[in-house]
Amino acid sequence: MADIDDIDHRLLRLLREDGRRTFSEMAVEVDLSVAAVKRRVDRLREIGVITGFTVRIDYAKLGWGIEAFTELRYAGTTPVSRIVHTATEVPEVQAVFTIAGDPDALVHVRARDLGHLQQVIDRLRRTGDVTGTKTLIALGSWTRDSLRPPLPGAP
Amino acid sequence: MADIDDIDHRLLRLLREDGRRTFSEMAVEVDLSVAAVKRRVDRLREIGVITGFTVRIDYAKLGWGIEAFTELRYAGTTPVSRIVHTATEVPEVQAVFTIAGDPDALVHVRARDLGHLQQVIDRLRRTGDVTGTKTLIALGSWTRDSLRPPLPGAP
Protein backbone atom coordinates (compact mmCIF):
# COMPACT_ATOMS: atom_id res chain seq x y z
CA MET A 1 0.00 0.00 0.00
CA ALA A 2 1.25 3.37 -0.98
CA ASP A 3 2.59 6.08 1.23
CA ILE A 4 -0.24 8.57 1.44
CA ASP A 5 -0.53 11.25 4.07
CA ASP A 6 -3.47 13.21 5.35
CA ILE A 7 -3.09 16.01 2.81
CA ASP A 8 -3.20 13.46 0.00
CA HIS A 9 -6.44 12.11 1.41
CA ARG A 10 -7.89 15.59 1.55
CA LEU A 11 -6.90 16.18 -2.06
CA LEU A 12 -8.53 12.91 -3.11
CA ARG A 13 -11.66 13.89 -1.22
CA LEU A 14 -11.74 17.27 -2.95
CA LEU A 15 -11.27 15.65 -6.34
CA ARG A 16 -13.96 13.10 -5.64
CA GLU A 17 -16.39 15.89 -4.97
CA ASP A 18 -15.30 17.82 -8.03
CA GLY A 19 -12.76 16.27 -10.35
CA ARG A 20 -12.26 19.52 -12.21
CA ARG A 21 -11.28 21.56 -9.20
CA THR A 22 -8.35 23.82 -10.01
CA PHE A 23 -5.02 23.31 -8.32
CA SER A 24 -5.26 26.87 -7.02
CA GLU A 25 -8.57 26.15 -5.35
CA MET A 26 -7.24 22.97 -3.78
CA ALA A 27 -4.09 24.79 -2.72
CA VAL A 28 -6.19 27.15 -0.63
CA GLU A 29 -8.13 24.25 0.91
CA VAL A 30 -5.07 22.32 2.04
CA ASP A 31 -2.96 25.41 2.65
CA LEU A 32 -0.13 24.60 0.28
CA SER A 33 1.28 26.28 -2.80
CA VAL A 34 -0.23 25.55 -6.17
CA ALA A 35 2.92 23.81 -7.35
CA ALA A 36 2.99 21.57 -4.30
CA VAL A 37 -0.59 20.50 -4.95
CA LYS A 38 0.16 19.77 -8.58
CA ARG A 39 3.19 17.71 -7.62
CA ARG A 40 1.10 15.68 -5.17
CA VAL A 41 -1.66 15.01 -7.68
CA ASP A 42 0.92 14.10 -10.34
CA ARG A 43 2.50 11.72 -7.88
CA LEU A 44 -0.83 10.13 -6.99
CA ARG A 45 -1.29 9.44 -10.69
CA GLU A 46 2.21 8.03 -11.07
CA ILE A 47 1.86 5.58 -8.22
CA GLY A 48 -1.54 4.54 -9.53
CA VAL A 49 -3.74 5.77 -6.72
CA ILE A 50 -5.44 8.09 -9.17
CA THR A 51 -6.26 6.09 -12.28
CA GLY A 52 -8.04 8.87 -14.10
CA PHE A 53 -10.83 11.43 -14.11
CA THR A 54 -14.40 11.17 -15.34
CA VAL A 55 -17.64 12.95 -15.74
CA ARG A 56 -20.73 11.95 -13.77
CA ILE A 57 -23.64 11.51 -16.15
CA ASP A 58 -27.38 11.22 -15.63
CA TYR A 59 -27.93 8.42 -18.14
CA ALA A 60 -31.71 8.58 -17.75
CA LYS A 61 -31.57 12.04 -19.33
CA LEU A 62 -29.80 10.47 -22.30
CA GLY A 63 -32.56 7.94 -22.75
CA TRP A 64 -30.74 5.15 -20.95
CA GLY A 65 -33.35 4.80 -18.22
CA ILE A 66 -32.70 1.20 -17.21
CA GLU A 67 -29.98 0.26 -14.78
CA ALA A 68 -29.57 -3.34 -13.69
CA PHE A 69 -27.24 -5.90 -12.17
CA THR A 70 -27.09 -9.37 -13.61
CA GLU A 71 -25.69 -12.27 -11.65
CA LEU A 72 -23.97 -14.79 -13.91
CA ARG A 73 -23.35 -18.44 -13.19
CA TYR A 74 -20.85 -20.30 -15.35
CA ALA A 75 -19.90 -23.89 -15.95
CA GLY A 76 -17.25 -24.95 -13.49
CA THR A 77 -14.59 -25.12 -16.14
CA THR A 78 -14.86 -21.50 -17.27
CA PRO A 79 -11.76 -19.46 -16.47
CA VAL A 80 -12.25 -16.03 -14.92
CA SER A 81 -10.47 -14.34 -17.79
CA ARG A 82 -13.12 -15.64 -20.14
CA ILE A 83 -15.94 -14.42 -17.94
CA VAL A 84 -14.58 -10.91 -17.91
CA HIS A 85 -13.76 -10.97 -21.58
CA THR A 86 -17.18 -12.05 -22.75
CA ALA A 87 -19.02 -9.56 -20.58
CA THR A 88 -16.68 -6.86 -21.79
CA GLU A 89 -17.72 -7.54 -25.34
CA VAL A 90 -21.26 -6.38 -24.65
CA PRO A 91 -21.27 -2.58 -24.97
CA GLU A 92 -24.11 -2.09 -22.51
CA VAL A 93 -22.02 -3.63 -19.77
CA GLN A 94 -20.63 -0.87 -17.62
CA ALA A 95 -18.67 -2.97 -15.16
CA VAL A 96 -17.93 -6.58 -14.32
CA PHE A 97 -17.17 -7.99 -10.90
CA THR A 98 -15.92 -11.52 -10.49
CA ILE A 99 -17.36 -12.98 -7.33
CA ALA A 100 -16.17 -15.37 -4.64
CA GLY A 101 -19.10 -17.64 -4.08
CA ASP A 102 -22.47 -18.32 -5.57
CA PRO A 103 -22.84 -16.18 -8.62
CA ASP A 104 -19.55 -16.25 -10.49
CA ALA A 105 -19.89 -12.69 -11.65
CA LEU A 106 -21.98 -9.58 -11.17
CA VAL A 107 -22.44 -7.38 -14.19
CA HIS A 108 -23.55 -3.76 -14.13
CA VAL A 109 -25.73 -3.02 -17.14
CA ARG A 110 -27.39 0.02 -18.66
CA ALA A 111 -30.14 -0.17 -21.27
CA ARG A 112 -32.60 2.13 -23.00
CA ASP A 113 -35.69 0.21 -21.97
CA LEU A 114 -36.82 -3.20 -20.78
CA GLY A 115 -36.83 -4.62 -24.28
CA HIS A 116 -33.27 -3.52 -24.73
CA LEU A 117 -32.35 -5.00 -21.36
CA GLN A 118 -33.86 -8.27 -22.48
CA GLN A 119 -31.58 -8.29 -25.50
CA VAL A 120 -28.55 -7.56 -23.38
CA ILE A 121 -29.36 -10.39 -21.00
CA ASP A 122 -29.88 -12.71 -23.93
CA ARG A 123 -26.47 -11.81 -25.28
CA LEU A 124 -24.90 -12.41 -21.90
CA ARG A 125 -26.59 -15.81 -21.69
CA ARG A 126 -25.36 -16.79 -25.11
CA THR A 127 -21.81 -15.77 -24.39
CA GLY A 128 -19.43 -18.28 -22.84
CA ASP A 129 -20.77 -21.19 -20.84
CA VAL A 130 -23.39 -19.35 -18.85
CA THR A 131 -25.51 -21.79 -16.92
CA GLY A 132 -27.85 -19.25 -15.42
CA THR A 133 -28.56 -15.58 -14.78
CA LYS A 134 -30.57 -13.52 -12.38
CA THR A 135 -31.14 -9.86 -13.04
CA LEU A 136 -31.84 -7.19 -10.45
CA ILE A 137 -33.47 -4.14 -11.98
CA ALA A 138 -32.75 -0.90 -10.17
CA LEU A 139 -35.70 1.32 -9.38
CA GLY A 140 -33.53 4.03 -7.97
CA SER A 141 -29.94 4.69 -7.05
CA TRP A 142 -27.87 6.81 -4.78
CA THR A 143 -24.14 7.32 -5.02
CA ARG A 144 -21.93 8.82 -2.39
CA ASP A 145 -20.50 12.10 -3.55
CA SER A 146 -18.02 11.98 -0.76
CA LEU A 147 -19.50 14.44 1.69
CA ARG A 148 -18.83 11.86 4.38
CA PRO A 149 -15.66 9.89 5.03
CA PRO A 150 -15.59 7.45 2.14
CA LEU A 151 -11.88 6.92 2.23
CA PRO A 152 -10.92 8.20 5.66
CA GLY A 153 -7.33 8.44 6.70
CA ALA A 154 -6.72 5.47 8.95
CA PRO A 155 -8.75 2.64 10.42
CA MET B 1 -35.25 13.27 -22.53
CA ALA B 2 -33.01 16.13 -23.34
CA ASP B 3 -32.09 17.46 -26.71
CA ILE B 4 -28.58 16.16 -27.26
CA ASP B 5 -26.90 16.01 -30.62
CA ASP B 6 -24.00 13.97 -31.85
CA ILE B 7 -21.38 16.52 -30.85
CA ASP B 8 -22.71 16.50 -27.31
CA HIS B 9 -22.34 12.73 -27.24
CA ARG B 10 -18.79 13.02 -28.45
CA LEU B 11 -18.01 15.56 -25.77
CA LEU B 12 -19.50 13.27 -23.12
CA ARG B 13 -17.43 10.42 -24.44
CA LEU B 14 -14.28 12.50 -24.30
CA LEU B 15 -15.06 13.60 -20.76
CA ARG B 16 -15.78 10.05 -19.68
CA GLU B 17 -12.36 9.02 -20.85
CA ASP B 18 -10.71 11.99 -19.20
CA GLY B 19 -12.81 14.34 -17.10
CA ARG B 20 -10.02 16.88 -16.92
CA ARG B 21 -9.60 17.31 -20.65
CA THR B 22 -9.23 20.96 -21.56
CA PHE B 23 -11.86 22.69 -23.61
CA SER B 24 -9.21 23.52 -26.18
CA GLU B 25 -8.32 19.87 -26.59
CA MET B 26 -11.97 18.91 -26.97
CA ALA B 27 -12.48 21.78 -29.40
CA VAL B 28 -9.92 20.23 -31.72
CA GLU B 29 -11.54 16.79 -31.42
CA VAL B 30 -15.02 17.96 -32.33
CA ASP B 31 -13.84 20.71 -34.65
CA LEU B 32 -15.46 23.65 -32.89
CA SER B 33 -14.18 26.77 -31.19
CA VAL B 34 -13.18 26.62 -27.55
CA ALA B 35 -16.03 28.93 -26.58
CA ALA B 36 -18.57 26.73 -28.33
CA VAL B 37 -17.34 23.68 -26.48
CA LYS B 38 -17.49 25.48 -23.17
CA ARG B 39 -21.03 26.62 -23.81
CA ARG B 40 -22.10 23.08 -24.69
CA VAL B 41 -20.55 21.62 -21.57
CA ASP B 42 -22.08 24.38 -19.46
CA ARG B 43 -25.43 23.61 -21.00
CA LEU B 44 -25.06 19.88 -20.34
CA ARG B 45 -24.52 20.75 -16.71
CA GLU B 46 -27.49 23.10 -16.61
CA ILE B 47 -29.92 20.59 -18.03
CA GLY B 48 -28.59 17.96 -15.64
CA VAL B 49 -27.03 15.54 -18.10
CA ILE B 50 -23.66 16.21 -16.50
CA THR B 51 -24.08 15.98 -12.75
CA GLY B 52 -20.45 16.51 -11.87
CA PHE B 53 -16.89 15.37 -12.25
CA THR B 54 -14.85 12.90 -10.22
CA VAL B 55 -11.54 11.20 -9.86
CA ARG B 56 -11.10 7.50 -10.45
CA ILE B 57 -9.28 5.95 -7.52
CA ASP B 58 -7.60 2.61 -6.98
CA TYR B 59 -8.93 2.00 -3.49
CA ALA B 60 -6.84 -1.11 -3.00
CA LYS B 61 -3.76 1.12 -3.09
CA LEU B 62 -5.29 3.11 -0.25
CA GLY B 63 -5.70 0.02 1.86
CA TRP B 64 -9.34 -0.49 1.01
CA GLY B 65 -8.84 -3.84 -0.63
CA ILE B 66 -12.30 -5.28 -0.17
CA GLU B 67 -15.11 -4.52 -2.56
CA ALA B 68 -18.47 -6.20 -2.11
CA PHE B 69 -22.15 -6.06 -2.93
CA THR B 70 -24.70 -6.81 -0.25
CA GLU B 71 -28.25 -7.75 -1.10
CA LEU B 72 -30.68 -6.52 1.53
CA ARG B 73 -34.13 -7.89 2.28
CA TYR B 74 -36.48 -5.80 4.36
CA ALA B 75 -39.76 -6.33 6.16
CA GLY B 76 -42.63 -5.64 3.81
CA THR B 77 -43.60 -2.48 5.62
CA THR B 78 -40.28 -0.70 5.16
CA PRO B 79 -40.53 2.34 2.86
CA VAL B 80 -37.88 2.77 0.21
CA SER B 81 -36.83 6.12 1.60
CA ARG B 82 -35.88 4.42 4.84
CA ILE B 83 -33.86 1.76 3.05
CA VAL B 84 -31.80 4.33 1.25
CA HIS B 85 -31.45 6.50 4.31
CA THR B 86 -30.15 3.79 6.59
CA ALA B 87 -27.65 2.48 4.08
CA THR B 88 -26.49 6.01 3.46
CA GLU B 89 -25.63 6.36 7.12
CA VAL B 90 -22.93 3.71 6.86
CA PRO B 91 -19.81 5.46 5.55
CA GLU B 92 -18.41 2.37 3.87
CA VAL B 93 -21.45 2.27 1.60
CA GLN B 94 -20.49 3.67 -1.78
CA ALA B 95 -23.84 3.32 -3.51
CA VAL B 96 -27.33 2.03 -2.93
CA PHE B 97 -29.67 0.60 -5.54
CA THR B 98 -33.28 -0.09 -4.71
CA ILE B 99 -34.41 -3.17 -6.55
CA ALA B 100 -37.60 -4.36 -8.19
CA GLY B 101 -37.98 -7.94 -7.04
CA ASP B 102 -36.30 -10.28 -4.69
CA PRO B 103 -33.65 -8.40 -2.82
CA ASP B 104 -35.08 -5.02 -1.90
CA ALA B 105 -31.78 -3.29 -2.28
CA LEU B 106 -28.23 -3.83 -3.50
CA VAL B 107 -25.51 -2.00 -1.64
CA HIS B 108 -22.02 -1.37 -2.94
CA VAL B 109 -19.52 -1.55 -0.09
CA ARG B 110 -15.81 -0.96 0.36
CA ALA B 111 -13.85 -2.14 3.37
CA ARG B 112 -10.26 -2.42 4.52
CA ASP B 113 -10.36 -6.15 5.12
CA LEU B 114 -12.74 -9.00 5.76
CA GLY B 115 -13.05 -8.16 9.45
CA HIS B 116 -14.01 -4.66 8.52
CA LEU B 117 -16.51 -5.96 5.96
CA GLN B 118 -18.02 -8.12 8.67
CA GLN B 119 -18.59 -5.03 10.80
CA VAL B 120 -20.16 -3.16 7.93
CA ILE B 121 -22.55 -6.01 7.19
CA ASP B 122 -23.45 -6.20 10.86
CA ARG B 123 -24.28 -2.52 10.87
CA LEU B 124 -26.41 -2.94 7.78
CA ARG B 125 -28.24 -5.82 9.40
CA ARG B 126 -28.93 -3.84 12.54
CA THR B 127 -30.22 -0.84 10.67
CA GLY B 128 -33.91 -0.67 9.78
CA ASP B 129 -35.96 -3.83 9.55
CA VAL B 130 -33.51 -5.96 7.64
CA THR B 131 -34.75 -9.52 7.44
CA GLY B 132 -31.78 -10.92 5.62
CA THR B 133 -28.60 -10.19 3.70
CA LYS B 134 -26.40 -11.90 1.20
CA THR B 135 -22.99 -10.53 0.40
CA LEU B 136 -21.08 -11.02 -2.83
CA ILE B 137 -17.38 -10.39 -2.37
CA ALA B 138 -15.59 -9.17 -5.47
CA LEU B 139 -12.39 -10.92 -6.41
CA GLY B 140 -11.73 -8.58 -9.27
CA SER B 141 -13.39 -5.81 -11.20
CA TRP B 142 -13.35 -4.17 -14.56
CA THR B 143 -14.95 -0.86 -15.41
CA ARG B 144 -15.58 0.47 -18.87
CA ASP B 145 -13.49 3.51 -19.51
CA SER B 146 -15.56 4.28 -22.53
CA LEU B 147 -13.28 3.14 -25.30
CA ARG B 148 -16.30 1.43 -26.78
CA PRO B 149 -19.79 2.79 -27.29
CA PRO B 150 -21.12 3.01 -23.74
CA LEU B 151 -23.62 5.70 -24.45
CA PRO B 152 -24.00 5.64 -28.21
CA GLY B 153 -26.09 8.14 -30.02
CA ALA B 154 -29.19 6.21 -30.97
CA PRO B 155 -30.50 2.66 -30.73
Place this chain on the structure above:
DNA sequence: GGTGAAATCCTCGAGTG
Protein backbone atom coordinates in the same frame (compact mmCIF):
# COMPACT_ATOMS: atom_id res chain seq x y z
C1' DG C 1 7.73 22.58 -0.28
C1' DG C 2 7.99 27.67 -2.20
C1' DT C 3 8.60 31.31 -6.03
C1' DG C 4 8.28 33.40 -10.24
C1' DA C 5 7.68 33.72 -15.13
C1' DA C 6 6.22 31.88 -19.56
C1' DA C 7 2.87 29.17 -21.89
C1' DT C 8 -1.91 27.71 -21.85
C1' DC C 9 -6.27 27.91 -20.88
C1' DC C 10 -10.66 29.89 -19.45
C1' DT C 11 -14.23 33.30 -19.77
C1' DC C 12 -17.22 36.60 -21.61
C1' DG C 13 -18.76 40.28 -24.46
C1' DA C 14 -19.31 41.60 -29.29
C1' DG C 15 -20.11 40.45 -33.91
C1' DT C 16 -21.74 37.17 -37.88
C1' DG C 17 -24.62 33.81 -40.48
Place this chain on the structure above:
DNA sequence: CACTCGAGGATTTCACC
Protein backbone atom coordinates in the same frame (compact mmCIF):
# COMPACT_ATOMS: atom_id res chain seq x y z
C1' DC D 1 -29.79 30.45 -31.73
C1' DA D 2 -25.33 28.60 -32.13
C1' DC D 3 -21.05 29.85 -33.65
C1' DT D 4 -16.48 32.54 -34.08
C1' DC D 5 -13.27 36.00 -32.68
C1' DG D 6 -10.43 38.40 -29.47
C1' DA D 7 -8.81 40.36 -25.17
C1' DG D 8 -8.17 40.19 -20.14
C1' DG D 9 -7.58 37.38 -16.33
C1' DA D 10 -6.86 32.93 -14.23
C1' DT D 11 -4.46 28.56 -14.31
C1' DT D 12 -1.01 25.40 -15.36
C1' DT D 13 3.65 24.15 -15.76
C1' DC D 14 8.48 23.99 -14.92
C1' DA D 15 13.06 25.32 -13.65
C1' DC D 16 15.35 26.90 -9.69
C1' DC D 17 15.72 28.10 -4.61
